[in-house]
Amino acid sequence: MEAMGQKSASIQTIRRLPAYLVLLRKVLHNGRDVVSSATIGNMLQLDAIQVRKDLAVTGIEGKPKVGYMVTELIEAIENFLGWNNTKEAFIAGVGNLGRALIGYPGFAKHGVKVIAAFDDDERIIGQDISGVEVLPIGKLSELAERMHVKIGIIAAPAEAAQAIADSMVEGGIRAIWNFAPVKLSVPTTVIVQDEDLAQGLAVLSYKLGQISKEVGV
Amino acid sequence: MEAMGQKSASIQTIRRLPAYLVLLRKVLHNGRDVVSSATIGNMLQLDAIQVRKDLAVTGIEGKPKVGYMVTELIEAIENFLGWNNTKEAFIAGVGNLGRALIGYPGFAKHGVKVIAAFDDDERIIGQDISGVEVLPIGKLSELAERMHVKIGIIAAPAEAAQAIADSMVEGGIRAIWNFAPVKLSVPTTVIVQDEDLAQGLAVLSYKLGQISKEVGV
DNA sequence: TAGATTGTTAATCGATTAACAATC
DNA sequence: TAGATTGTTAATCGATTAACAATC
Structure with a gap:
């Protein structure tokens, strides 16, 4: 329509x-x-x-x-x-990448507001990262449902990604921005946008290799 | 060939x-x-x-x-x-994103080794981030030339990106992985791979909007 | 051998580029 | 009006998908 x-x-x-x-x-x-x-x-x-x-x-x-x-x-x-009306988001995984994303100044301009972060590391839980509180990963599903959060960002290691995706889906999240290098299994009603750094790096490496060949090095 | x-x-x-x-x-x-x-x-x-x-x-x-x-x-x-032979790289910009990239475990598997970081903030220069030393941005060009570094990663704000690209080119860098949301001007002999988070976010937002429409919300 | 799986050649699909009439 | 710039319709290009012969 x-x-x-x-x-x-x-x-x-x-x-x-x-x-x-x-x-x-x-x-x-x-x-x-x-x-x-x-x-x-x-x-x-x-x-x-x-x-x-x-x-x-x-x-x-x-x-x-x-x-x-x-x-x-x-x-x-x-x-x-849809960048002129703000949508709330959860982020899972508060490592280097997670912190970078929480601090990403682009979100505000792009209609996304990260309202909570989740991790399974006791030492990180409770911390405040750029004004966003870190909560235990086990609470994600319940909170997403209660707060009607529709966007989830996965910045966790590959091994943890599918379980996180499952709990996001369970909590009613409709769109997942996935930074883990795994193909997630989710219902067809849920959108997954993969953001795999290795892809861009592959293109760069390949082109660099082509040039080196041409130059004959 | x-x-x-x-x-x-x-x-x-x-x-x-x-x-x-x-x-x-x-x-x-x-x-x-x-x-x-x-x-x-x-x-x-x-x-x-x-x-x-x-x-x-x-x-x-x-x-x-x-x-x-x-x-x-x-x-x-x-x-x-070309991921089976390691190539050395410089990274410019040691904010959240820069730190995340320096700590990116994928680099090792993908034939890239970050050997130095650069920034213009006096408080950051001299620090050690995940085993990588932060040097003043002014030294990038000279060092790249001396060390024959061929890959440059730009993780700096948009305003600084073009100047950094210029000094990378001057130092003989052949491939730039650009995380700043700017279209860089470089000689045709230099490869630029843009990695703009806003692109993926745009796709996610659009699809989410489409679904909302279909559901009739 | 029979059947599964490959690589290749052809058909389809979608996106980019070109040509051009419409119009301010 | 004349010329610049638009939107549209058609042509080209490239990538994906389908069909099928080759082969282990």
């Missing part, structure tokens, strides 16, 4: 939207209130046609000869991604 | 290879020395045909009716990604 002229969008397009948002905020900050697809394309190293196609998914129309209204676009993208 | 029967691979395929590697190590650990594409596909929620296509890029051939030799595959994938 589609609302307000929004069109269905490919995953690729959705992944590019945050970059548009950052750029548009910068443009606005520079005092410009109109921008063309060509300008955006130049700054993000994208084709102007692709920029127009991407922006079209938000339902916003530009004006020929003029371009797009910057504020209109910003609002439309935020709305499209 | 291609070596040892290796074929050119799509980025998508390369991103899937680390998951195969993790799985194959687990299979080996369980004492099995042969595995079929169907088995792999089941465990990773991938099509068996795609598994065979992906594995073909490494140059390894399976045996009909039998499957693939696990150890052979592991070695071939590691070799394909």
